Amino acid sequence: MPRTSSPTPVSVPAIELRGVSRRFTDPGGQNVGVQPTSLAVPAGEIHGIIGFSGAGKSTLLRLVNLLERPDAGEVIVHGQDLTRLSAPALRQARHRIGMIFQHFNLLHNLTVAENVALPMRLSGEPAARIRERVAACLDFVGLSAKADVHPGRLSGGQKQRVAIARALAPEPHVLLADEPTSALDPRTTLDLLGVLADANRRFGVTILLVSHEMEVIRRLGHRVSVMEAGQIVEQLDIADGRIPEGSRLGGWLAEFGGAAGGASSAPDEPAPHHLAQESANA
Secondary structure (H helix, E strand, O other): OOOOOOOOOOOOEEEEEEEEEEEEEOOOOOOEEEEEEEEEEEOOEEEEEEEOOOOOHHHHHHHHHOOOOOEEEEEEEEEEEEHHHHHHHHHHHHHOOOEEEEOOOOOOOOOHOOOOOOOOHHHHOHHHHHHHHHHHHHHHOOOHHHOOOHHHHOOOOHHHHHHHHHHHHOOOOEEEEEEEOOOHHHHHHHHHHHHHHHHHHHHHHHHHHOOEEHHHHEEEHEEEEEEOOOOEEEEEEEOOOOOOOOHHHHHHHHHHHHHHHOOOOOOOOOOOEOOOOOOOOO
């Protein structure tokens, strides 16, 4: 499968993190999380975040919709500083920020259609509008025939497609994806990357994606931010699927597996390059 292509992003920032930090104390008494760091993601971009486990990737992602509130700094999504919003205004702003989780987070007592409808029901959308969006999103991810099935009868790839449909139903401007393919086999991963690339291309949604798998970032992303010890230490343009020689990320791949330069050969079932250690998860 060739690397999925997406439109060239425009320069207007969809996401701006300005000097954000979030600290925790691990069981060993060490400070972990996100040190003061900044990030700007233009509207329409697919931006990857990669790094070793414990680097702060998932914490950084969760700062974007304030699932984690920063200790300091500003979180600006489409020009709106979320850290300054009242609770009702923040709930409204979050309707424009979809999220996809590693383990799907589906409710097993609800059908596929009911899971997709849930965010819109909670926000009080009209029933007719909910039905319209559920049908459109299930059609987009290829699961219209599974609308009345419960998640327990779906494969892992199908569950993640439901999660993508649920995230897209409220028509978000921004989509946050936290290790969305790590629980999937390589072939299913390729299918899911195609769905995400198509969402970016057709709907213009900005995607911020955390992954341990360099192959996922390389196939999907326009740019990548490299995190280490809670900070972004490098940003690279990878729109052509190549990792610049001499970069820190290129050095990691050379040391831990995979060539730094050159585009991916894109086999049918690639062996992903995992940047993972036995430390605590990011």
